[in-house]
Amino acid sequence: MKRKPFIAGNWKLNNTIAEAEELIQGLLPRVGAVEDVDVVVAPSFLSLSAVVDSARGSAVQVYAQNMHEKDSGAFTGEVSAPQLVDIDVQGVILGHSERRQYFGETDRALQLKVPRALEAGLIPILCVGETEEEREQGDTERRLRHQVQEGLEKVPVSELHRVVVAYEPVWAIGTGLAATTEQAQETCGFVRALVQGFDKEAGNAVRVLYGGSLKPDNAAELLSQPDIDGALVGGASLDAESFGAIVKAAQGS
Numbered sequence: 001m002k003r004k005p006f007i008a009g010n011w012k013l014n015n016t017i018a019e020a021e022e023l024i025q026g027l028l029p030r031v032g033a034v035e036d037v038d039v040v041v042a043p044s045f046l047s048l049s050a051v052v053d054s055a056r057g058s059a060v061q062v063y064a065q066n067m068h069e070k071d072s073g074a075f076t077g078e079v080s081a082p083q084l085v086d087i088d089v090q091g092v093i094l095g096h097s098e099r100r101q102y103f104g105e106t107d108r109a110l111q112l113k114v115p116r117a118l119e120a121g122l123i124p125i126l127c128v129g130e131t132e133e134e135r136e137q138g139d140t141e142r143r144l145r146h147q148v149q150e151g152l153e154k155v156p157v158s159e160l161h162r163v164v165v166a167y168e169p170v171w172a173i174g175t176g177l178a179a180t181t182e183q184a185q186e187t188c189g190f191v192r193a194l195v196q197g198f199d200k201e202a203g204n205a206v207r208v209l210y211g212g213s214l215k216p217d218n219a220a221e222l223l224s225q226p227d228i229d230g231a232l233v234g235g236a237s238l239d240a241e242s243f244g245a246i247v248k249a250a251q252g253s
């Protein structure tokens with residue numbers, strides 16, 4: 001099945017508003033008119049509005065890096081799905097390993113966040129991945145099964161195809177040590193099979209991304225794999241030329 005490639009840049013905790021504007025202005029001439037790849041940038045909350053305004057009318061979509069599962073209430077410091085929709089954000093990264101590792105994000109919370117994002121009209125990118133220790137102990141599949149099953153459990157089958165799943169081995173994030181092409185393909189294939197376990201057609205339609213030290217020089221090979229439909233890019237998304245080169249690699253994949 002032909003799936004539309006999907007390249008997302010996670011800007012993480014980087015850039016002032018002025019720097020974010022500079023980055024999107026650098027990206028627009030490179031990727032602003034790309035129609036055959038879904039191109040996404042995810043700035044920090046404070047820069048979201050500015051980047052949404054700059055990207056308006058282009059093909060670049062703007063996502064948030066997190067959201068709370070409740071729409072409103074006494075949840076100091078949080079941001080909700082309706083608030084993101086209100087400023088024309090189109091999707092949200094959920095369950096990134098840094099949120100799991102440093103901010104106590106749980107599979108239980110994700111079980112609520114993923115369907116809430118969909119209901120609100122946002123595309124969720126559900127992030128999953130094993131630590132180095134889990135891989136060494138042969139626990140990768142068990143960990144991924146748990147993360148995918150909890151994360152998608154409350155998503156209606158009719159909505160499942162809209163979810164994007166990002167496989168990011170924690171040991172490959174920001175380390176310069178990407179998974180090998182074989183490891184990435186095999187594990188993304190396993191993730192797809194887990195989604196197919198909910199619904200065969202949805203599993204065929206879902207975009208599965210690879211993330212972890214993906215750069216312009218390894219992008220084409222990773223993106224050419226049958227079960228890798230795109231990438232969640234950290235470091236290399238902070239440079240317009242690098243990110244542009246990765247989108248180009250996806251166009252040829």
Ligand SMILES: O=C[C@H](O)COP(=O)(O)O
Binds near residue numbers: 010172212213
């Ligand atoms: O969200 C993106 C990933 O954490 C990958 O980050 P990285 O490309 O800097 O390794």
